[in-house]
Amino acid sequence: MEHEAIDPGSLPAREAYQLMIDLVAPRPIAWVSSMDANGRSNLAPFSYYQGVCSRPPTIVLGISWRSDGTPKDTLANVLATGEFTVNHVRREHAEAMNLTSGDHPPEVDEWDLVARAGVATLTPAPSRHVAPPRIAEANAALECRLVHAIPLGRGRGSSPSSTLVIAEIAMFWVARTLIERDDRGRLRPLDPARLASVGRLGGIAYTDTVETFSMRRPKVGSEGL
Numbered sequence: 001m002e003h004e005a006i007d008p009g010s011l012p013a014r015e016a017y018q019l020m021i022d023l024v025a026p027r028p029i030a031w032v033s034s035m036d037a038n039g040r041s042n043l044a045p046f047s048y049y050q051g052v053c054s055r056p057p058t059i060v061l062g063i064s065w066r067s068d069g070t071p072k073d074t075l076a077n078v079l080a081t082g083e084f085t086v087n088h089v090r091r092e093h094a095e096a097m098n099l100t101s102g103d104h105p106p107e108v109d110e111w112d113l114v115a116r117a118g119v120a121t122l123t124p125a126p127s128r129h130v131a132p133p134r135i136a137e138a139n140a141a142l143e144c145r146l147v148h149a150i151p152l153g154r155g156r157g158s159s160p161s162s163t164l165v166i167a168e169i170a171m172f173w174v175a176r177t178l179i180e181r182d183d184r185g186r187l188r189p190l191d192p193a194r195l196a197s198v199g200r201l202g203g204i205a206y207t208d209t210v211e212t213f214s215m216r217r218p219k220v221g222s223e224g225l
């Protein structure tokens, strides 16, 4: 196969972004509920999102700064309070999730926005260890506490291009109907088709986990993770 080498240094920011989201795909979507220091709610999706460690359970988010050099509301809230929840996005919630991605001013409560648009019912359910609520109707939610916030690149003025948020999961919430246990009480893997997780691809394309395929891991010596 013949390839073209594309030097990121030669690319306008827009095209570098395009290649990133085209090629690092599919990406899971973190539907992040956060609150400012006055308890005002915010909800927005992020797909520079990944699980990176299981002990302790740790996730990362890449949140870009706005072109005017200000942080997005989610990032401002996470830096101010150190707390957020990540809510699972299933197929039926895709439209509502997308609606919350608009660049709404901080005073707009995206929970209300979704309710007023009538695209989904999202009920704030209390979290156990963090102040921001989770979405009661989501298949799952993660209560998260900020561990590190690492600035990446250079943006407008003295702001970074993006901030890498590293957070530990203080609580997993999983819909009871999705949980199955073996006869020793251990959790069985969740069924991806029933989770129907939505993933983001390049451009405005999305995928979901309804159609999947399976492969056993090769066994070489003692089994790793």
Ligand SMILES: Cc1cc2nc3c(=O)[nH]c(=O)nc-3n(C[C@H](O)[C@H](O)[C@H](O)COP(=O)(O)O)c2cc1C
Pocket (backbone or CB within 6 Å): 029, 042, 043, 044, 045, 046, 047, 048, 049, 062, 063, 064, 065, 071, 072, 073, 074, 075, 097, 098, 100, 101, 102, 103, 104, 200
């Ligand atoms: C599916 C999806 C994934 C997104 N992923 C990211 C992301 O990883 N990082 C980011 O900075 N913005 C991302 N965005 C854009 C933010 O959702 C958008 O900037 C939003 O307005 C931020 O809201 P806030 O200012 O309330 O935090 C994404 C949008 C969509 C629809």
